[in-house]
Amino acid sequence: MPHNPEQQASFVEQVEQVEQIGQIHLEPMKLVGLSVTVAFENVDMGRIDAVRQQFFIRRNEIQGILHPDRYWSPWFSAEGVFTYFFCMEVADLLEIPEGMIGFTIPAHTYAKLHYDGPRPMNPDPYAVIGEYQREQGLAALKRALPLEAYSFAEWQQEGRIVFDVYVPLRTG
Template identity: 30%
Template sequence: MDIQVVEKNEMRVVGISWNGSYSQTSTIPKLFTEFEQRLEEISFKTEEPVLIAPFHSRETEFTYYVTAPVEKITDIPEGMVGFTIPSKNYVVTTHKGKPEEVENTYNLLFTWMKEYGYEQDHQALSLEIYKEEHKALNASGDLHFEIYLPVMVYK
């Protein structure tokens, strides 16, 4: 598994949100379907063919967003949210495989971070980035997406 540390520039996104317990995560794939049905409602989308899924994880629950990158945040459609993700350093890898293997990919990232002395920034959003080129694979259950975990940088 290829793991690296990168800096991502600030991004503006508009999309839908979901909040729930870890036992309710099976509802997340439906968010993508719902969001894609409403994608045309979003103004000023960038040309980048991706969906960005930022999320906050907490001890007992998390908040998950399915969003599209936008050039500016205006005219947010009803029931959606718009926000800016600040420039940040991330540990990144690509998950390739079945949905039930996603947790293993995250655990490998956490192990790598510990081994190389990186500490996750729990105040920042983690990201999953889904590229248009993998849409058919993802729909068939063979997931391909990038995982970005925010890390603390000590100068």
């Protein structure tokens, strides 16, 4: 435990930011939205933010939205590139707007963490989930997509970010 009062306050804040961690099973989800791929070298956050803004503007084109108050951001990375999606959960994949992608996330059990803290994130929610997995003897399901869920109303405030992180777990 830190002895410096400033460090201790920071530690307490970090615990409060990630206090909601556990496991949850999610049924299959049909998602429709936009994606952006960037290189890890010189990550272009402006490009990611531009696609997010385009998604915010175009989300009303998506038919059959199940939860209009939140969006999902699955992602994956491979050797030097990172792909991030901005999606709405829908009832079916019959109509996909021009330039968007529609796909199904299979049912999985996830380690879930609620993060409400500073941006840039401290502590890193993925590092916290990694520690939780180690403590619980759990392993990530390697080829499945991690998910992030955001409320349109509160996803980002001045200097803060609020979202849920879901990391798929190997079961059985």
